[in-house]
Amino acid sequence: MRKQVLIAGGGIAGMAAALGASHAGWDARLFERAQEFSEVGAGVQLGPNVVRRLQAWGLQKALHAVASVPQQLVARCGRSGKVLAGAPLGQSMVDRYGAAYVTIHRADLHSLLWYAASERADVFINPGQEVVEVLGTERVTTIRTSLNKEIEGDALMLADGVWSKLRGPLLGDASRPRVSGHLAYRALLPMADVPAGWRSNEVTVWLGPHMHAVHYPVRRGEMMNIVVIIEGPAPEDMEHWDHAANAQALEQALQGCASSLQDLVRSVPAAGKAWRLWPLSDRTPLQGPEGMAKGLVGLIGDAAHPMRPYLAQGAGMAIEDAAELQRALAMDDLDVALRLRRYALNRWERNARVQARSIRNGNIFHATGPVRWGRDLSMRLLGARLMDVPWLYRGDGSSASSL
Template sequence: MKKQVLVAGGGIGGLAAALGASRAGWDVRLYERAAAFSEVGAGVQIGPNVVRRLQAWGLQQRLQAVAAFPTQLQVRCALSGRELAVLPLGAQAVQRYGAAYATIHRADLQALLLAAVQESAEVQLNLGLSIDGYTQGDGVVLVRTSAGKEVEGDALIGADGLWSRTRTQLLADGPPRVTGHLAYRALARQGALPKRLRTAQITVWLGPRLHAVQYPVRGGALQNLVVIVQGQPPEDLQNWDHSANASGLAQALAGTCTALQDVVRAAPGAGQGWRLWPLSDRPPLRSAAQMAQGLVALLGDAAHPMRPYLAQGAGMAIEDAAQLQHAMAMHDLEVPLRLRRYALNRWERNARVQARSQRNGRIFHATGLVRWGRDLSLRLLGARLLDLPWLYRGDGSSASLL
């Protein structure tokens, strides 16, 4: 008789977890609070380490149809506009790491995972329902849904995001921490932008206490633009109006170069305007027990929310799901040992990515002599400083840390 896993959360992490568990031979019941699968428009970068995971699930063709594959990553000074360094991507990324570097609309990534999950007879999707709590014992986990119903399973995967209820009960470690960084996000139709503002590459603009990133998504039809500044977040982080104040962004960018300000000013007219998110995270993981205990495991942002300065938030969730699949297929082990194996193979890599993301944020937003030294290092070392073999060659296991 097949074992049954209950998955809390229907975002990228939850869908990836459901896909991995079903491929491991488990029946899956996924619970998503929203009444329909939807995703606020934003771009996602997925490195070769993540693209290989999607390829292993047979999703390369679907990825090819909706993603963009930038030719290079360029770093520029946000004040002068001067180029600081370039990392070739495209065919060179495939040659180095066996897979491309892709940029994709978050909704498109969610949609291709959803389509794969819907094709599996082993997955049951439950929309408009969340998992509010659980108990575990005697080899069984019993969850309580928002409809007041109790459902029994052999394991529970909490992939319910930054404000995970599963994590709250499992670890009781309080809310996420506020970073003091605010992200302005916009999507623009490339065809509606002046030709000089369109792009087929990733451009990162580094400035004092801020940085911006732009890149193509949806096969190049759209351009994703995000500007992250240091500022005061709203008091209520879970319930507030995401509509951004364009004047606040303009004020934050005062003193930056014309080239950056031109694309920032043009983006709203070629899209749907700016949206604003306060960024929160948690300290890097310290042990495998923070990812799995007994019959309950955490995945993605529920386990290791991270700052976006390594572009690996969605990627680490997908790597988690691939390792979860591997562990859950170990049918000669008891379920708690399978989940512990999953956590042991993931926590150190996730912790390293979390710590490196925090460090990158400090470097990206540096001022004074630190900023001067950063720019000099980029000009001298270029691609050697931007390339990350330890990350892009990683296979999602603890061995990839070596």
């Protein structure tokens, strides 16, 4: 008899988990609160470590039909606008790491995974049904949904995000995600409305005191994703993390920054587009495998290891998790609890390293005083070498310095 995994959450992590389980020969039953599957947000960067996983699922063609492949990564001083360093992407990433570095609209990535999962006969997607309670996790897992249905499975994966309501009771952890003190303003702009000097096929990062910004093309270069992260107090309602943002407040926060960056920011409301505000929350880096699996319950993506966006790996680590979940679930000689234990053992250290490096990068990006001067000097001297992340893109755990 085929085994069955229940999945709580239908975002990128949940869809990836369903694909991984299906490729392992399991049935996957996915439950999502929303009536229609969609993914809010703006752009996502996917390094070659993630693209290789999508290729293994046969999604290379579908990915490149909706994504952009930037040719260069450029870092600029947020105050002067001067270039600090640059690094090649494009074919150079393929040559070094076996896959491209791509940028994609978050909704396009979600749709790509949803379509791939829905096409598989052993994936059963249930919109309008939230997993509200876990009734048992001993010999089988039993859940109750918002439609008052009780469903049994051989395993349960929590993919319900940073504000997971199921995580605490199942792990015995009453802690809540911590507020980072960083606010992300995000916007999508048709490339035709972008100031002419910035219509490029590049990932551009601006580094300034207590702030940084990044912009890059999505949707085959038809749109530009713009993110500005500043330090400040978060709105009170943290769980509803996507808020209508005040463009004037953002412009005031960027006073003293390069005029060209300010022009780019002002081009968003000038084109009739809106900024959205995301207060950023995370958890301390994982301390062991217990943060990713307990008995017949596993966690994937932000439910297990929410991270700050300063290494651009939040969605990527969820997809890597799903690929490892696939390998673990396919170990038919082990009982299910041991398979999930193996999954957690093989993932927690890498996720913890990415979490810690993301925090470190945020401190470097937003540095002031002597740390800022040292950062800028190092980037001018080391350039592409400093901006490369071999241990991350290879996925082999080797060490290397990184921006």
